[in-house]
Each structure stands twice: as structure tokens, then as C-alpha cells.
Amino acid sequence: MAIVNPISTEKSIRLMESENKLVFLVDKKATKAEIKSEVEELFNCKVEGVNTMIGSDGKKKAYVKFAMDTPAIDIATQLGLM
Numbered sequence: 001m002a003i004v005n006p007i008s009t010e011k012s013i014r015l016m017e018s019e020n021k022l023v024f025l026v027d028k029k030a031t032k033a034e035i036k037s038e039v040e041e042l043f044n045c046k047v048e049g050v051n052t053m054i055g056s057d058g059k060k061k062a063y064v065k066f067a068m069d070t071p072a073i074d075i076a077t078q079l080g081l082m
């Protein structure tokens with residue numbers, strides 16, 4: 001299980017609306033390919049790309065960009081973020 005939980009902050013909501021991205025807290029050892037396949041499997045959607053970042057707190061975040069036919073807001077609604 002690569003994905004720990006979704007992140008709901010002002011920045012992540014802005015990314016969701018402007019760039020069709022969602023931000024997830026992920027396992028530190030998870031690769032981009034693992035994150036992509038897990039998101040596609042969990043939400044039955046198409047992922048365009050994944051960028052990862054390890055913050056100063058030592059936690060790894062994944063910025064997941066969805067294909068244009070999959071609005072990130074719909075997935076956020078499924079997760080209960082909206």
C-alpha cells in the first residue's frame with residue numbers, strides 16, 4: 001500500500017482546481033510507478049504523471065496529475081475532501 005492518505009490544504013485545493021492534481025501522503029519507499037498504478041486501480045482513472053517530494057518533516061508527498069477526462073474534483077468528492 002503506497003498511498004497513506006490524501007492531503008487537503010489550501011494549496012492542494014488550488015492545484016485541484018487549476019491543474020487537475022491531487023496531493024497524497026505516500027510511503028517513503030514508494031516509487032512513482034507504484035503510486036501511479038495504485039491510484040489508477042483505486043479510482044479507476046487515468047493518471048498523466050506523478051511528482052514526488054520529501055518535505056523537511058521527512059514525509060513524502062505525491063502530486064498526481066490526472067488526465068483531462070478525469071476531473072480531480074470528482075475523485076476528491078469520492079474521498080470526502082470536498
